[in-house]
Amino acid sequence: MNNESSLLLVSSSPHIRNTDSVPAAMRDVIIALLPALVASLYFFRMASLKVILTCVVVAVICEVVCRKVMKREASIHDNSAIVTGLLLAFCLPPAVPLWIAGIGAAVAIIIGKQLFGGLGNNIYNPALIGRAFLTAAWPVYMTTWSAPLDGVTTATPLGIIKEAGKLQALGDAGAAQELMKQLPALGDMLIGNIGGSLGETSALALIIGGLYLLYRGHIDWRIPFTYIGTVFILTTIIGLSTGQGMWYPLFHVLAGGLMIGAFFMATDWVTSPITKKGRIIFGLGCGLLTVLIRTKGGYPEGVCYSILLMNTVTPLIDRYTKSRVFGRVKNHA
Amino acid sequence: MNKFTFRGGIHVNGYKEVTNSLETLPANIPDKVYIPLSQHIGSPCSALVKVGDEVKKGQKIGEGKGFVTAPIHASVSGKVSAIETKAHPGGGYVPCIVIENDRKEEWAETVKPCPNPDSLTPEEIRKIVLEAGIVGMGGATFPTHVKYSPNPEKKVEFVLLNGAECEPYLTADHRIMLEKAERIVKGLHYIMKSVNCPKGIIAVEDNKLDAVEVLQKAAQDEKGIEVIPFKEKYPQGSEKQLIYAATGREVPVGGLPLDVGAIVNNVGTAAAIADAIEKGIPLIERIVTVSGTGVQKPTNYLVRVGTLFKDLIEQSGGYTGEIGKVISGGLMMGKTVFTDDMPVIKGTSGIVVLKKEDVKEETEYTCVRCAKCVDACPAFLEPTTLAKLSKMERWEEAEANNALSCIECGSCAYVCPAKINIVQHIRRAKQMIMSAKKKAKK
Numbered sequence: 148m149n150n151e152s153s154l155l156l157v158s159s160s161p162h163i164r165n166t167d168s169v170p171a172a173m174r175d176v177i178i179a180l181l182p183a184l185v186a187s188l189y190f191f192r193m194a195s196l197k198v199i200l201t202c203v204v205v206a207v208i209c210e211v212v213c214r215k216v217m218k219r220e221a222s223i224h225d226n227s228a229i230v231t232g233l234l235l236a237f238c239l240p241p242a243v244p245l246w247i248a249g250i251g252a253a254v255a256i257i258i259g260k261q262l263f264g265g266l267g268n269n270i271y272n273p274a275l276i277g278r279a280f281l282t283a284a285w286p287v288y289m290t291t292w293s294a295p296l297d298g299v300t301t302a303t304p305l306g307i308i309k310e311a312g313k314l315q316a317l318g319d320a321g322a323a324q325e326l327m328k329q330l331p332a333l334g335d336m337l338i339g340n341i342g343g344s345l346g347e348t349s350a351l352a353l354i355i356g357g358l359y360l361l362y363r364g365h366i367d368w369r370i371p372f373t374y375i376g377t378v379f380i381l382t383t384i385i386g387l388s389t390g391q392g393m394w395y396p397l398f399h400v401l402a403g404g405l406m407i408g409a410f411f412m413a414t415d416w417v418t419s420p421i422t423k424k425g426r427i428i429f430g431l432g433c434g435l436l437t438v439l440i441r442t443k444g445g446y447p448e449g450v451c452y453s454i455l456l457m458n459t460v461t462p463l464i465d466r467y468t469k470s471r472v473f474g475r476v477k478n479h480a
Numbered sequence: 481m482n483k484f485t486f487r488g489g490i491h492v493n494g495y496k497e498v499t500n501s502l503e504t505l506p507a508n509i510p511d512k513v514y515i516p517l518s519q520h521i522g523s524p525c526s527a528l529v530k531v532g533d534e535v536k537k538g539q540k541i542g543e544g545k546g547f548v549t550a551p552i553h554a555s556v557s558g559k560v561s562a563i564e565t566k567a568h569p570g571g572g573y574v575p576c577i578v579i580e581n582d583r584k585e586e587w588a589e590t591v592k593p594c595p596n597p598d599s600l601t602p603e604e605i606r607k608i609v610l611e612a613g614i615v616g617m618g619g620a621t622f623p624t625h626v627k628y629s630p631n632p633e634k635k636v637e638f639v640l641l642n643g644a645e646c647e648p649y650l651t652a653d654h655r656i657m658l659e660k661a662e663r664i665v666k667g668l669h670y671i672m673k674s675v676n677c678p679k680g681i682i683a684v685e686d687n688k689l690d691a692v693e694v695l696q697k698a699a700q701d702e703k704g705i706e707v708i709p710f711k712e713k714y715p716q717g718s719e720k721q722l723i724y725a726a727t728g729r730e731v732p733v734g735g736l737p738l739d740v741g742a743i744v745n746n747v748g749t750a751a752a753i754a755d756a757i758e759k760g761i762p763l764i765e766r767i768v769t770v771s772g773t774g775v776q777k778p779t780n781y782l783v784r785v786g787t788l789f790k791d792l793i794e795q796s797g798g799y800t801g802e803i804g805k806v807i808s809g810g811l812m813m814g815k816t817v818f819t820d821d822m823p824v825i826k827g828t829s830g831i832v833v834l835k836k837e838d839v840k841e842e843t844e845y846t847c848v849r850c851a852k853c854v855d856a857c858p859a860f861l862e863p864t865t866l867a868k869l870s871k872m873e874r875w876e877e878a879e880a881n882n883a884l885s886c887i888e889c890g891s892c893a894y895v896c897p898a899k900i901n902i903v904q905h906i907r908r909a910k911q912m913i914m915s916a917k918k919k920a921k922k
Contacts, residue, residue: 154818155806159904161890162834163492163648163811167852167897169845225845267846267898365850421851421862470860472882473720474733 169266173226175363179356180233180411186339186349187237190295194241195345199233201245205252206232213261227266231255234274234411237346238404238451239281242293242300247285251277271458272415275451282451292342301342304330305403309447333394336401347407350400357410366414369426370433374409375400377434385442405437408450418458425461425468432457484683485711486721488858490891492648492714492812494687499771500651504659504780507768508795509583513555513786514566514576514823515541520615521622522548527577533560538762539588540611541577550623550826551613555764555784558582567822569789569808569815576823579786591760597670602630605674605757612756613763613826618642618653618717618746619809621827624753627743628674636677637741640726641668641750643684643691644710644717647810650830652767653747655780657684657691660751661698667750669702670757675743680705681726682747687712714812715889719744721858733885748829763826770796774803774833783824789831790820804839807832812890845898853892853902859885863892867902870909875916878909886910 210228255277294301314323339349386395440449518524525542568574610625686709729740771778776797807814853863
């Protein structure tokens with residue numbers, strides 16, 4: 148019992164919080180990535196396991212060391228380093244040398260996140276920073292793909308279509324057509340039985356994970372919906388106007404890193420807008436840039452750069468999409 | 481417009497089942513009551529009695545100057561034994577008139593029934609409401625008569641009675657709606673009369689459909705009164721959100737409900753008005769929910785103003801163990817008190833006690849920009865932006881980001897996964913902005 152001399156605890160309202168927390172949310176992201184992880188292990192076997200383990204372990208070690216060196220409180224328990232490691236691994240080629248994967252993870256954590264002050268302060272998605280760095284530094288390793296299951300060197304669907312496009316432009320229509328025959332069936336692209344990055348080939352597994360995040364309320368439907376929707380609509384227009392039909396937009400939606408980008412990277416809390424309107428603009432921008440890079444750019448895939456570019460303008464989007472305040476309306480008569 | 485709800489807000493566990501089926505129990509009338517000279521927003525009262533005076537129940541013992549104030553009354557008959565400072569639920573210490581109860585329960589002569597309440601003019605009704613010391617009983621304690629003062633430019637189109645009671649644990653309004661539905665409807669009738677408004681709405685959250693039924697029955701013979709179930713969502717009981725849910729109109733920033741033709745009163749206030757007008761009884765008692773994990777026997781009490789918190793807790797079987805927090809009001813917007821040795825005032829809707837293990841010390845993470853606070857804010861602000869600006873003490877920017885529109889409902893902090901004390905930061909910004917404004921005026 149209390150008496151006059153023992154004062155009670157005084158604190159600011161509210162006196163009740165929900166059970167949500169940053170570590171729990173990050174744990175949910177990890178759970179959401181599990182279907183893609185299983186698909187990756189199935190299709191790419193040991194190669195997948197080694198790269199994923201390398202990325203996660205290096206990411207976690209860098210997180211711990213960075214905080215120590217910077218004399219900041221430890222942040223490893225927020226689980227975000229594991230998420231970054233997983234996401235980076237998921238967008239690396241299966242045959243990538245492990246030392247490159249490790250450097251990518253270190254760049255992602257140290258430069259992509261901790262130098263900005265840690266989780267919450269980074270401007271760019273850390274995993275994408277890691278990937279962009281590796282693509283610039285070791286382009287050959289980063290574009291050498293192996294087929295699922297048997298591991299022989301192959302090309303990604305987006306790589307094939309880009310090559311075919313180049314041949315077409317050079318006037319070699321026959322060779323282009325021959326090349327296009329190598330494209331996998333849409334069904335294989337859906338389940339992930341194609342060449343590509345470790346965790347991004349199985350659109351289905353990523354969609355399941357994305358739906359889980361939506362269900363848990365961690366991501367806003369606006370970003371993945373407008374992102375994938377924009378890609379779909381733009382490629383439909385291209386597909387119909389070039390006579391390739393509805394196969395073309397479906398191919399683009401299922402190919403490359405669009406699913407993992409739309410559900411797991413563009414939706415990154417820290418680096419995407421906080422306003423609803425802003426998220427729609429963000430998704431539109433990502434979609435537009437992705438299609439632009441895929442169809443007009445030098446790279447076969449544009450998800451990584453389109454999201455990084457949109458990360459850049461996130462503060463600007465936030466500034467210009469502020470909600471009107473309750474009560475600031477033209478009032479009724 | 482989605483009918484009878486608002487944008488933003490959160491779903492929060494109400495813990496209403498703890499006390500919502502418990503009939504209101506008259507609390508023990510204490511041997512000594514402590515009546516604070518300030519129980520309302522506005523100028524505090526000066527004592528009209530001195531130590532040694534005999535006072536009767538319902539006698540006016542304090543009165544304030546100016547327009548925005550409300551008199552205070554003796555809640556028991558007896559002798560004024562002291563005028564001393566005492567801890568106050570609103571914070572700090574406030575002078576109180578201490579009355580030693582003589583247990584005679586003698587009413588003051590001023591307390592007499594009105595022979596013909598329906599012949600009262602609006603003016604007379606306002607006078608009675610003022611003299612009875614009636615203030616907003618939902619917790620805001622704004623002097624009620626002020627709201628009824630005529631404004632030639634602004635017509636009252638709706639009188640809304642707030643029976644949303646969206647705060648967790650609190651069931652005082654729920655009980656009064658069940659037990660005194662007739663008083664509430666009568667009170668609304670008089671309010672409508674005093675402001676010359678033909679339309680009255682009693683807004684009840686749809687987790688209290690039993691109260692809706694009882695009120696509908698009580699109101700069936702009253703013209704112009706409608707009882708409407710509103711969607712259960714926190715903070716439905718917030719005045720501006722309630723008006724929006726009922727009418728689709730937004731009270732302008734910095735404006736008053738009257739700017740959109742509305743007047744809002746708590747259901748308990750309406751019942752108190754009915755008693756004041758028909759029976760001449762001033763506001764000297766109210767229903768208080770004593771609940772939470774930290775009390776043995778949660779109960780709804782009918783309590784005399786001036787009864788100490790600790791007496792009520794004792795009557796509820798005492799604390800269950802080590803106390804974490806004692807809160808005057810609900811979990812979302814209530815204020816923690818630093819001692820239980822303080823009196824119940826007119827605005828005390830509940831006393832919620834949390835056990836030590838229910839009070840978590842959360843580590844504050846850096847904001848991860850998840851924007852859950854943005855989605856939850858019923859004022860459409862960016863709580864995280866405001867909290868950041870406040871932490872950096874950039875007050876002007878906080879003002880430019882509409883910090884003053886924050887209603888401190890706590891929805892943002894409730895949903896924050898980074899466990900940032902957003903309300904606390906914004907409250908600080910608001911105080912700094914207000915004090916800067918005051919300085920600028922001088």
